Amino acid sequence: MKIFNFHLMPYAHADLDVIKKNGTAWLTYSNKHYDPVLGSDLYHQYLDQLCFADELGFDGVAVNEHHQTAYGLMPTPGVLAGALSRSIKKGSLAILGRALPLVNNPLTIAEEFAVLDNIMRGRFIGGFVRGIGVEYHNMGVNPAESAERFNEAHDLIIQAWTKPGPFTFEGKYYKFKYVNPWPRPYSSPHPRIFIPSSGSLDTIRWVAQKRYTYCQTLAPIEAVAKTFALFREEANKAGYEASSDQLAWSNAIYIAETDAKALALARPHLETYMNSFLSKNPAMMSPPGYSSVESIKRVRAIKSYRSAYQTAEDLIKRGIVIVGSPNTVREKLSAYQDLAGFNISLTKTQFGTMPHEMARENQIAVAEEILPYFRDRAPQELAQFA
Amino acid sequence: MNARIETLDLCAVKTTIATAGSGPTLLVLQGANHVEGWLPLYDSLARDFTVILPTHPGYTGTGPAPWLDHVSDLTNYYLDFLETKDLTGVHVLGLSLGGWIAADLAVRDSSRLASLTLVAAPGIYLPGYEPLDIFLRSDSQFLDDLFYSPEIAAGAKLTALDPAHEDALLNNKVTTAKLTWSPRLYDPDLRKWLHRIKLPTQIVWGEQDAILPSAYAAEWARLVQGARVSLIPDCGHAPQIETPTELESIVRNFIASRS
Numbered sequence: 001m002k003i004f005n006f007h008l009m010p011y012a013h014a015d016l017d018v019i020k021k022n023g024t025a026w027l028t029y030s031n032k033h034y035d036p037v038l039g040s041d042l043y044h045q046y047l048d049q050l051c052f053a054d055e056l057g058f059d060g061v062a063v064n065e066h067h068q069t070a071y072g073l074m075p076t077p078g079v080l081a082g083a084l085s086r087s088i089k090k091g092s093l094a095i096l097g098r099a100l101p102l103v104n105n106p107l108t109i110a111e112e113f114a115v116l117d118n119i120m121r122g123r124f125i126g127g128f129v130r131g132i133g134v135e136y137h138n139m140g141v142n143p144a145e146s147a148e149r150f151n152e153a154h155d156l157i158i159q160a161w162t163k164p165g166p167f168t169f170e171g172k173y174y175k176f177k178y179v180n181p182w183p184r185p186y187s188s189p190h191p192r193i194f195i196p197s198s199g200s201l202d203t204i205r206w207v208a209q210k211r212y213t214y215c216q217t218l219a220p221i222e223a224v225a226k227t228f229a230l231f232r233e234e235a236n237k238a239g240y241e242a243s244s245d246q247l248a249w250s251n252a253i254y255i256a257e258t259d260a261k262a263l264a265l266a267r268p269h270l271e272t273y274m275n276s277f278l279s280k281n282p283a284m285m286s287p288p289g290y291s292s293v294e295s296i297k298r299v300r301a302i303k304s305y306r307s308a309y310q311t312a313e314d315l316i317k318r319g320i321v322i323v324g325s326p327n328t329v330r331e332k333l334s335a336y337q338d339l340a341g342f343n344i345s346l347t348k349t350q351f352g353t354m355p356h357e358m359a360r361e362n363q364i365a366v367a368e369e370i371l372p373y374f375r376d377r378a379p380q381e382l383a384q385f386a
Numbered sequence: 387m388n389a390r391i392e393t394l395d396l397c398a399v400k401t402t403i404a405t406a407g408s409g410p411t412l413l414v415l416q417g418a419n420h421v422e423g424w425l426p427l428y429d430s431l432a433r434d435f436t437v438i439l440p441t442h443p444g445y446t447g448t449g450p451a452p453w454l455d456h457v458s459d460l461t462n463y464y465l466d467f468l469e470t471k472d473l474t475g476v477h478v479l480g481l482s483l484g485g486w487i488a489a490d491l492a493v494r495d496s497s498r499l500a501s502l503t504l505v506a507a508p509g510i511y512l513p514g515y516e517p518l519d520i521f522l523r524s525d526s527q528f529l530d531d532l533f534y535s536p537e538i539a540a541g542a543k544l545t546a547l548d549p550a551h552e553d554a555l556l557n558n559k560v561t562t563a564k565l566t567w568s569p570r571l572y573d574p575d576l577r578k579w580l581h582r583i584k585l586p587t588q589i590v591w592g593e594q595d596a597i598l599p600s601a602y603a604a605e606w607a608r609l610v611q612g613a614r615v616s617l618i619p620d621c622g623h624a625p626q627i628e629t630p631t632e633l634e635s636i637v638r639n640f641i642a643s644r645s
Contacts, residue, residue, distance in 0.1 A: 137522065141568070283522050283524055
């Protein structure tokens with residue numbers, strides 16, 4: 001299994017009482033509550049953690065994109081990836097991903113990823129997402145156009161990378177007389193592509209058809225297993241056998257000497273992450289037209305665990321996160337890998353309000369106790385059939 | 387309800403049209419909520435008018451309208467509609483979104499129109515008077531916003547939130563988002579050409595409209611020459627349901643005074 005160190009870069013100093021009163025850490029949580037002095041320290045700590053992950057031997061590091069929220073401070077992930085690109089010496093660097101429909105000129109994303117892929121000499125992974133529902137509220141983009149914009153922007157970017165320019169692109173939303181970006185990507189034909197999703201059927205099918213890597217965002221492991229099974233079915237329908245390298249599970253791991261100690265230490269940060277930083281307002285998260293009715297129902301089923309207050313015990317029990325002694329974490333991660341059949345773990349070692357030193361110790365524990373054990377481990381059930 | 391229902395296949399979209407009464411044509415262009423259907427108000431008006439209530443393409447039960455991207459696409463559709471039905475001397479009653487379409491229609495071609503009544507119409511932007519963010523409201527909250535009277539809101543919830551309407555509500559919301567998300571509830575080009583409207587026009591607004599502030603009534607009246615304003619007290623965004631008697635007499639008196 002490849003284990004990436006994934007960071008959300010949350011605003012760990014968020015005032016939880018204000019968030020509670022406001023009802024959400026998104027959209028309407030005023031940025032007057034952002035303290036730039038504390039925030040700048042966080043940026044340095046988080047970037048240091050990701051550089052440290054590379055030194056520790058993680059297979060890669062990953063950042064993502066969210067807007068106008070304390071949940072994550074990476075509205076322009078290319079800037080953070082740029083800051084990391086000269087320091088990540090061994091592993092891959094992934095942006096999971098850029099929200100294509102939220103920009104008016106997706107050609108800039110083709111350019112940004114191509115530059116990063118050149119600096120990384122091909123160790124760059126590009127992710128494409130639609131952006132989550134609330135981002136259609138806060139970026140002013142029409143959610144009813146989201147799917148069409150995503151498909152068109154994706155096609156434009158792939159063509160920009162693979163078709164010799166200059167050429168003309170006349171889409172419904174994006175129109176260019178000249179498409180001819182310099183540089184071309186370092187990777188041939190283009191950087192590896194990962195597609196994170198919360199489990200939308202349309203996305204699963206599309207990723208399988210494109211033979212990209214599907215990344216399941218935070219969800220109980222049973223639901224993850226079902227989603228990955230669906231992905232394999234869709235790959236079969238598309239005429240091929242999906243590889244476990246096409247399946248990535250996004251999780252959080254926290255390790256301490258004993259299960260009890262790990263639970264006690266992780267609890268406040270986990271519970272803040274799940275209950276204060278994630279939004280639960282359906283009108284905010286599912287604007288009209290963002291998903292098909294079929295997909296809305298599927299995502300609702302997966303996310304039903306979010307409806308009430310989530311205790312750390314719930315999150316652990318349902319296999320949304322893994323917390324415990326080194327032995328417990330190894331056992332669970334192995335069992336989950338075999339159950340769901342993934343070969344990539346996108347692992348957060350810092351979440352919610354977790355401070356820098358605690359995150360570093362956790363990274364060291366994962367590097368020492370988990371990485372060596374999983375380096376050559378493939379999903380075992382699937383291995384039998386291979 | 388005594389309306390005759392017919393199906394119309396126009397611009398590759400099948401819609402239903404309800405018609406009742408006799409006399410001069412009164413074309414009712416509905417709002418975006420669109421599940422309210424044929425109202426008692428239309429029966430009353432049908433005593434002296436031929437009331438025609440079409441379903442907008444893209445709304446309740448019409449199936450997809452592949453050409454529908456902007457409100458102006460609906461406007462052009464209704465230009466085709468008036469020609470196809472060969473309607474002339476048409477009095478238009480435009481409710482909310484329907485009022486926006488009606489104004490746009492009159493800008494483009496008013497030759498088949500006799501008068502305009504715009505009720506709580508979006509379509510223009512007045513800085514400092516933000517519409518409510520309807521897309522951040524649940525279906526239930528939206529009905530609370532729609533009416534001034536909590537009793538009427540409660541009654542509307544009984545019918546509108548019936549699971550039988552769930553698909554229609556969801557579909558209509560998607561179409562409304564598609565048409566009005568950004569710019570939010572207006573077309574920046576519309577106000578530039580409202581001076582072209584030479585028809586007798588009246589602007590009607592519920593004084594307690596929580597969705598689109600009644601300050602918009604004066605702005606419409608400023609932009610459309612000779613337009614007259616009628617404000618309805620104790621009424622929200624949907625006078626056709628909340629104060630049908632007042633709206634009926636406003637429509638009747640206006641048309642009578644201009645004929």
